[in-house]
Amino acid sequence: MPTAPINEDSHLYLIDASAYIFRAFHALPPLSRASDGLPVGAVAGFCNMLWKLLEELKGDDRPTHFACIFDKGSYTFRNDLYPDYKANRDEPPEDLRPQFPLVREASIAFACHALELEGYEADDLIATYARQAEAKGARVTIVSSDKDLMQLVTDKITMLDTMKNKTLGRDEVFEKFGVGPEKVVDVQSLAGDSTDNVPGAPGIGVKTAAQLLDEYGTVEELLARAEEIKQPKRRQTLIDHADQVRISKKLVQLDENVPVEVPVEDLAVCDPDPKTLIDFLEKMEFRTITRRVRETFEADGVIEETTAGDIGFDREAYTCIRDFKTLEDWIARAYEAGVIGVDCETNSLDCQTCDLVGVSIAIAPNEAAYIPLGHIDPDHSGGDDMFDAAPPRQVRKEDALAALKPLLEDPAVLKVGQNFKYDLTVFHRNGIEVAPVDDTMLISFALHAGMHGHGMDELSERYFSHTPIPFKEVCGSGQKQITFDRVPLDKATEYAAEDADVTLRLWTYLKPYLHKEKVTTVYETLDRPLIPVLADMERHGIKVDRDFLSRLSADFQQRMAGYEDAAYKAAGTEFNMGSPKQLGDILFGEMGLPGGKKTKSGAWSTDASQLETLAAEGHELPQIILDWRTLSKLRSTYTEALQDAINPNTKRVHTSYSMAGAQTGRLSSTDPNLQNIPIRTEEGRKIREAFIAEDGNVIISADYSQIELRLLAHIANIDALKTAFNEGLDIHAMTASEMFDTPIEGMDPMVRRRAKAINFGIIYGISAFGLANQLGIDRGEASDYIKAYFQKFPGIRKYMDETKEFAKDNLYVQTAFGRKLHLKDMNSKNGAMRAFSERQAINAPIQGSAADIIKRAMIEMPGALAAKKLDAKMLLQVHDELVFECPEDQAEDTIAVIRRVMQKAPLPALDLSVPLDVDANAAKTWAEAH
């Protein structure tokens, strides 16, 4: 290890490694080595931090000397002074213990000293080195956020919190302790420290300590003149505990004269040996940082460029297929491979209207090809005037598709796509029914819902440390964005073939994990078979009466204009009613109304609950705004936007369902969202009248009644609830009757309403705050209700506690069908985040099981209808409701099939102990059918 003198130009970095490991362990997401599950999260955090400090610090802050300092053993000289010192510390967590030796190994791999000394804490070594370097005029950065080190801060010595990327100097110390660094020890000896079990003086905190020191200067002076203290209680405390304070001071005072074994000059930075470092990082299986380190070494010319480990990506290897012979070759090789990656390129994101521009296939890593079919711009060899230039030479679309069709439809060749529903729709519109299929997005979702996203770029980065060419780089963005058919063929090939390549690699990597993680059944029975079902629903779309919407829109607009006049009059000025900012200024500024809650960004909230409060107090403007907002929302989001969403070819509206969007396994609906069409108000309900059946047909709406509460009854095994459902009772009334000990007969509707809110609250992971908010009562009352509820239904509390316990231990929860939702914040130190995760843990199994059930029903439905020779088409899903269109004269038979399939959907996988009730109706419009 090299040596370098310490002088004014030196900059010593001292890493408080032991403290860092604990902090990293708790702050960073848990990570375990893929091959054997060894926990390595803290090691990864440590390596990232070291690399950043050593490589990325440029200029004046670059370290000249560097060391990682560790605690050694748990017994130090402080235990002789005070046996209870740090005696309250728990044993380090199970998952952290194996990481201690690894972090020392990491330091050495980075060519850093890993220093420790028996009988001393890391802090004492840090103090000693820091003072030695300071004495020679060097600057010192202590990488730590431990307050026990803040006593060392001077103009030369600063602290760095790498996690928050914050530097701590005198000012920050003053902010925290109310005194400068030189008096931090005094404050700590008075205030004590519960985490280190330093006693201090009882009842004196940091604030009081700082104030006392301001007056008396030092702890010694203070204790000597304790009699002078005016407040009797404080005086007595300090007199009684003088010795304890003196001991505390010795505990917190760092030893700046530790007999260190390595002289500070020997801590000179040293370039790590590339092979040693890379070997270590690879052994840990840290893909991203290994790649970063390797790239830096390669750029510095320290090591040869390599493609060790996985087969690297080679975009040059991709083929652009422009003649039929080559296409036939590739198709033959695809048959041989048996599994291929497939991706479509189109000229828009709307798979119902776009044109197919090209197809790419992958048969092995780096063996991928792009078949351009609809490119209109010439590639580089062509002319430069886009108006009279000929299109580039391509295989004729019809010929290529005819050649691809047998392959894509061959039952012996598995086609793998990423978000494949999109591509399947495009192929269908080109006469090809692709099957069988696998979808890497859905495989990732079944494995890791809640852990991370499932987009291809993110997955490629995560598993291969490879960044696919961003779409923006090929097509640009904003005003200058071009459609894919205008992308030159060489660039298009790199982009498109890479997508198929990545997709196939993801499949190879991820598919085996379905078994390991025991989610094969979820993927194979709930998600995979739903793809073609949803694709059909999206393709059918639903008929929407444009003229009706248009009239409604005009009506809304007229009435909005009325409200606008009234609002300007009430406010005494014209303003933009759609701007919460301007509205807040007028209500709470000019008009001087009392503001209620504030938004996250600190502005006064003007949401409906606030305006309702103000309106109830008799103010005019808030009510006008409320009425205007209702109409404005309905008009812009529904009556206007839905007209634009009507497909000009089909005259119907085609939504798109997202299968990996909602963490619980629910679907979500976009472009347009047809899962949030209004129904709760009279006004909004009119919009559902625009959703109509074709002539001679009817709309059927079928929805599960109380499915989530029924699942709660089953999953938590609550006899009272199960009986109620089995006997067909009014569940909310029954709950109210039990809780408030009143007969159902002649019950006050308010009482039932409260019970209903509680029932919903239970499903959401109840809190007194939430319930109080919902019911407009105070928190104490809400809390009493919850107590009463748990007293009557102790099984629910038990279920909740067990679910939370399971989630804490396993970091996931499961639906009744085995779908996992990962909850990474279950053990977060942040109370609010942890509480949030706990509520998710309660809710997800219920919401998710309901989602699983309706998915099963949807998968069964087309076959069940066809078996009865019924022509009904399933059009929409709204979480607990399915919407169909069928010939008028088949309505009755269709309803019977739908109800049966929905009711029996859990079977045979799950035999519920409660019946599932399905309401179904047929009518001309969705409004009437629901």
Add this chain to the structure above:
DNA sequence: GCGATCACG
């Protein structure tokens, strides 16, 4: 691109 708001289950 983000926060505030509000539509649904």
Add this chain to the structure above:
DNA sequence: GACGTACGTGATCGCA
């Protein structure tokens, strides 16, 4: 003792 909360979504608007 304070914190910040009901669960899950998507679209539109204003505003930086």
